[in-house]
Structure formats: C-alpha cells, structure tokens
Amino acid sequence: MPYKVRKKTCKKSDGTLGSHTLYKKSGGKLKKIGCTNDPKGAIAARYASERETKMTKESLSNKTIKLIIVPSKLSIGKKCPDATQDLKLNTKNRDASIKAEHIQYGPLNVDEPGDYWKDIAEYWNTTVEAAKKSLCSNCVAFDISPRMDECMPGVTSDKDGRLGYCWMHHFKCHSARACRTWAKGGPIDEDKVSYEWQERNKKSLEERKKKRKKKKKKKGKKDACYYKVKARYKVWPSAYASGALVKCRKVGAKNWGKSKKK
Numbered sequence: 212m213p214y215k216v217r218k219k220t221c222k223k224s225d226g227t228l229g230s231h232t233l234y235k236k237s238g239g240k241l242k243k244i245g246c247t248n249d250p251k252g253a254i255a256a257r258y259a260s261e262r263e264t265k266m267t268k269e270s271l272s273n274k275t276i277k278l279i280i281v282p283s284k285l286s287i288g289k290k291c292p293d294a295t296q297d298l299k300l301n302t303k304n305r306d307a308s309i310k311a312e313h314i315q316y317g318p319l320n321v322d323e324p325g326d327y328w329k330d331i332a333e334y335w336n337t338t339v340e341a342a343k344k345s346l347c348s349n350c351v352a353f354d355i356s357p358r359m360d361e362c363m364p365g366v367t368s369d370k371d372g373r374l375g376y377c378w379m380h381h382f383k384c385h386s387a388r389a390c391r392t393w394a395k396g397g398p399i400d401e402d403k404v405s406y407e408w409q410e411r412n413k414k415s416l417e418e419r420k421k422k423r424k425k426k427k428k429k430k431g432k433k434d435a436c437y438y439k440v441k442a443r444y445k446v447w448p449s450a451y452a453s454g455a456l457v458k459c460r461k462v463g464a465k466n467w468g469k470s471k472k473k
C-alpha cells in the first residue's frame with residue numbers, strides 16, 4: 212500500500228480544514244500528498260485514479276502499435292490494388308476481360324467449358340491440350356504472393372484451384388482459367404516481384420483511377436437543363452422528360468421552354 216493516512220489537522224486545497232493528512236511512500240519516505248475529512252474515500256479515489264492512468268497508458272500503447280502498422284501497409288506503392296478491395300471495380304474489369312476480343316477470359320464454367328479451349332487453341336494456332344496447359348496458374352501476371360493473399364477479402368481456394376490477382380487486366384482471376392494474353396513465366400509468388408509489378412503498373416493505374424473519377428463526376432453532374440426540365444414534368448424520370456432534357460441541352464437552358472411546343 213503506497214498510501215497512508217494520519218489523523219492530523221491539515222489545510223485542504225480549497226482552504227478549509229481537514230481531519231486527516233494523506234501521504235504516499237516514495238523512496239522509503241512518506242510524502243504529503245493531500246488533506247481530507249474522508250480518509251477511506253480519499254485512498255479509494257487514489258487507487259481508482261492509478262488504475263485509470265495505467266489503462267490509458269496501455270490503450271495508448273496499443274494505438275501506437277496500430278499507427279505503426281497502418282501507414283506501412285498503406286504506404287504509396289504498397290497498398291492493395293483497388294480491384295481487390297472494390298467488388299464493383301473487380302466485376303467491371305473482369306466482365307470487360309470476358310468481353311474484349313483480344314482477352315476472352317474464361318471459360319465461365321470450368322466444368323462445362325463448351326468450345327472455349329477449342330477456340331483459344333485455334334487463336335493460338337495450337338492444340339486443345341497445349342491450350343489447356345496455358346492457364347492463369349502459370350501466367351506471368353498471376354499474383355499469389357503472400358502480400359496479395361492479405362489483400363484478398365475472402366476465401367481464395369475451391370476444388371478447381373485458387374484466386375490470384377491479374378496484373379494485366381486488374382481483377383481477381385482464377386488459376387484454372389485463361390485468357391488470350393496469357394504469357395509464360397508465372398505465377399508471382401514473392402512479395403518483392405509483386406511490388407515490382409505494382410510499381411510498373413502505377414502510372415496506368417493512376418490514369419485509370421483519374422478516368423473513373425472524371426466519369427463519375429460527369430455522370431453525377433446536374434446542369435441547368437436538369438433542374439429546369441425536372442421542375443416542368445410531374446413524372447420523373449420518364450420518356451417524355453428524357454426527350455425534353457435532350458432538347459433542352461441542344462438549345463440551351465435559357466432558350467428551352469420559350470416556344471409553345473415542348
């Protein structure tokens with residue numbers, strides 16, 4: 212017990228008199244630290260305050276640890292690729308890779324590939340058997356490094372193989388699938404190589420991001436015609452209102468609606 216009380220008249224901090232003097236042991240000596248009329252209450256309050264201070268120090272040290280971890284994970288060039296964190300973007304990039312003539316990512320259903328392998332073999336001018344050996348799993352752009360595994364938000368494996376990140380087309384692709392831009396040399400299974408791919412892709416990824424932002428901004432833009440036409444039409448949106456909006460944008464908001472015809 213570092214605290215002691217002695218029945219001794221003393222002066223409290225508010226200037227009134229107290230019946231007991233409060234001491235704390237420090238280096239074998241007793242040091243006066245307070246004055247009170249309620250010795251038990253005063254000691255209990257001191258212990259509670261000590262506990263609180265200790266807890267605050269502990270939680271602060273936890274926060275410090277978090278602060279050290281977070282910036283290192285998010286430091287420029289080392290953060291997870293956007294498509295691994297944004298399902299909508301991943302789906303958009305994957306769908307675009309399925310549709311694009313020069314990519315043709317597939318087959319959609321690994322168990323029922325249809326003519327997929329036949330078509331891609333023809334495209335590569337090779338046999339179906341050889342085509343079936345050119346998969347994401349051994350493609351130079353297929354990233355399954357430990358750091359990329361940490362970026363994956365959920366389960367990465369199933370009975371057919373596993374997911375990895377495609378550095379060519381920027382989505383989570385499956386090891387049992389393929390695409391027309393396949394290139395020998397993978398997979399990427401070292402963090403160092405993964406970061407090198409990220410560094411090489413930095414410029415194009417930033418440009419893509421800028422384009423997405425610009426598109427989003429444009430899409431969400433509400434001009435004078437939008438407000439003017441919307442105010443005129445009770446049903447919104449509607450085919451009539453859309454037609455009027457197109458006309459308004461053609462003639463300008465200032466001129467639209469001046470003639471009798473809408």
Ligand code: SF4
Binds near residue numbers: 347353391394
């Ligand atoms: S580029 Fe490689 S990793 Fe990406 S989808 Fe094509 S085969 Fe798969």
